[in-house]
Amino acid sequence: MSLRRSSRLAVCKDAAIPAVLKETDNAQLGRKSQAENTRSHKRRRTTANTGKKGRKAVRVPSSTLPLHDLPLDLLFEVVGYLDPTSLLHLSRVSRALHNTLMSRSSQWLWRNSYANSKHELPPAPDDLTIPKFVGFVIDEVCDFCRTLMPKKAKVSRIWQARMRCCSECLEDREHFVNINNFGKIKFIQDVLRWLGKDFSLGTLLPGSDTSGSNYPTRHDVPLVVLERLASDFARDNKRKSVEQKKRWLMDRVSALDKVKQHADICRTWEGDVWYKQLEETMELRQKRLNAILDKMTILGYEEEAENICNRSAFYEHPLVKKVQPLTSRGTSCSSILLSIAASEVLLAHSRPEEWFRIRDPLLRLAKELSAKVAEEVKRRAYGDRYRDVWHVYEEYLDGKSRQTHPSIGDLVNFKEINNLIYKTPMDKDLSPLEKEDICAVIDEVARMRFSEWRTRCETALVALLADKFKNWDRKATAADLHLAVSVFSSEDDKWHWWYPEVLTIDGRPLDMHMWALTEEEEEDLTPQRRQMDAFSADVFHVNADRVRSAARLVKLAGLHPSTATVDDMDARDPWFAGAYKKRDRNTYGLHVMTWRKAAQELWGSEDIVLVSSEDTDLARTMRDEWRAQSSRPFRGGLRLPALEKKKTRGH
Incomplete structure (x- = not known):
């Protein structure tokens, strides 16, 4: 039966008005009724030019007003072509559009947009509506401090918990707790009592997994998630048995497992987006750099570019x-x-x-x-020349005594070699020096400069000895450099040398002599740096106590300190040890040293003795065996074996 006209009008009158139209139509009806029913009031007379400025009229943007005038079917037809991100931004333009697009009856629109548009978003989950998930993905707002992140800062998304967090809140213990620190929470204690102590809480509580090279994987759970789970458990499990509670917890574990699978997909998508943005950023920067270099080339700055x-x-x-x-x-x-x-x-x-x-x-x-x-190019070219001279000089020294020839640091400080490296004109291709030219200059320098260099070094060393030998009946001379008591020590008294090996020590830090130069040190080829490779007497000093100790060793060896040279002591080859008892020597063995090692180790000690001839022969034999079997240099000390076995008590 058809309705009467009055009934149809009543139905139309009470019908629901679409939200997108309700706001605009009500506003227009309100303005019309107000114009008809409101009586005009008399205005109070005012004087002109009172100096008060009237309030400026605020213009409301009308970019979305045409959408308000559209019927719902046309509105949905228009916005149906938008991707989910644009659709979410449109829903935030006005309250009317928000109410319309976020209503339950409009969810089909979001599903169609998500399925048919090119949005490059991860798959939508089952536990969130599409609008909420899109907002979770694109919004950069911390869910804890409600701070909107700037463009360069990004929030961390906890995909398992569907929460966003800034870097500060992520480290705040008021918002997060480590899964290993749940022992004192009663709800967690009950869960472990029902499900067993070996139950993994990470399967029940969603959180943020972070790992690093210095610490294992850390699972942090938001406290709000823990409180929500405990509240839901208390609400749904009143007056229920333990088995029902366990079943409820395992259902939550199953639900979280599905969420974790989706979270893994989202994390992979997040990493792909990050790499894609990074590649696009690098590509844009490279294009901008190339464009700038092209502009510079056009302006005549080709060499600079x-x-x-x-x-x-x-x-x-x-x-x-x-x-x-x-x-x-x-x-x-x-x-x-x-x-x-x-x-x-x-x-x-x-x-x-x-x-x-x-x-x-x-x-x-x-x-x-x-x-x-x-x-820098010129410096590297100088470095190549320096190395060329170095290699040729190494060939020149082959078969010669390095103790009586200048080091490479002294060589390059000679005027002729310095001019060869730094003053020889460079071609455009920076061609290296010819080997014949280097050999010719080295031969000339060896003939004219080497003897002068050695005299200068000896004079500087004699000046160091003169201060310590002033109590002798004569002045120190160059001949005294060869004495066994002429010991030259480093500034920290850790290293000691005799003449002429002291001439091979340059001005570098002493620890640099024990190791090969690093690549950066090899590249440092400036004249100031290479000046350190030259010999300098300023890095040595003569220690009076060490001189007296060396003199005592010479006397124990049967020679006179004022005449015994280094070669004399080496030829006699005496061995020394600290004072010892014969019984201890036979039972425990004995640590013995050459005279050079003893001068370094036992200086200032009066308990120095010359070992017996039998122990000396044994020490020399053991030294020869060491040199034959080992590639390492002999350091001057060794331990003689015991002559009899140590007595032990029986059990």
Whole structure:
């Protein structure tokens, strides 16, 4: 039966009005009724020019007003072409659009948009609606402190818990607790009592998994998640048995397992997006760098552009590092659709091309970096020449005594060698020195400079001895350098040398003599650095106590300190030890040393004795065996074996 006209009107009158239309229509009806029913009131007379400014009218944006006037079917037809991200932004334009697009009856629109548009978002989960999930993915708001992150900062998404967190809140113990620190919480104690102590709480409590090279994987659970789980458990398990409670907990474990599977997919998607954005950023920066270098080449700065193309200082400059192509700014492609006059006006008020604004500072930086590159290339060329001279000089010293010849540091300080390295003109291709030229200069320097160099070094060493030998009946001379008591020590008294081996010690730090030079030290080929490789008497001193100790050793060996040379002591080859008892020697063995080792180890000690001839012969035999079997140099000390077995008590 058809309804009467009055009934149909009543039904239409009480019908629900769409939210998207309700706000606009009610506003229009309200304005109309107010205009008809409100009586005009008399206004109070005021004087002109009171000096008070009236309130400016606020203009409400009307960009979405046409959408308010559309019927629902047309509205859904229009927004149906949007991707989920754009649809979410549209729902936040006004309250009317939000109520319409977020209503339960509009969920089909989100499902169609998610399935049919190209949004590059991860798959939607089953435990969240699509609008909530899209907002969770694209919004950069911390769910704990409600802070909107800036562009350069990103929130950390805890995909298992469906929560976002900033870096500060993630480390805040008021918001997160480690899964290993749940022992005192009663709810957790009950769970472990019902499900067993070996039950993994990570399967029940979603959280954030972080790992590092210095610590194992850490599972942090938001406290709000723990409180929510405990509240749900208390609500759903009143007056229930233990088996029902266990079943409820295992259902939560199963549900969380599905969430974790989706979280793994989302984390993979997040990593792919990060790498993709990084590649796009690097590509844009490289294009901008290439465009800047092309502009410099056009302006005649081809050499500077070539020198700085791989310089990080230029690439990291803020004007170069911008993630933005080098294009003209302020002009619009739509200006070609305007009239000629309108286009001229638009171009006249547009900003100049970006290159003209950044050109001057970048060109200044390019010139500075280009000069540094040229200097570095020249320095490396000098380094190659230095190494060439070094290798040729090593061949020259082959078969000669290095103790009586200058080191490479002294060699390059001679004027002839220095001019060969630093004053020889360089071709454009920086060609190396010829070996014949190097050999000729070394032969000339050896004939003219080596004897002068040795005399200068001996004079400096004699000056060190003169202060310690002033109590002798004569002055120190160059002949005294050969004495066994002429011991030259390092400034810290850790290292000791005799003449002429002391001439091989240069001015580098002493620990650098024990190891090979690093690559950076090899590359440091400046004249100031190589000056350290030359001999310098300033790094030595003569210790009076060590001189007296050496004199005592010479006397024990049967020689006189004022005449015994280093060669005399080496030829006699005496062995020494600290004072010992014969019984201890036979039972425990004996630590013996050569005279050089004893002068270094036992200086200042009066308990120095010359070992017996039998022990001396045994020590020499053991030293020869060491040298025959080991590739390491003999350091001057060894332990003689015991002559009889140590007596032990029986059990």
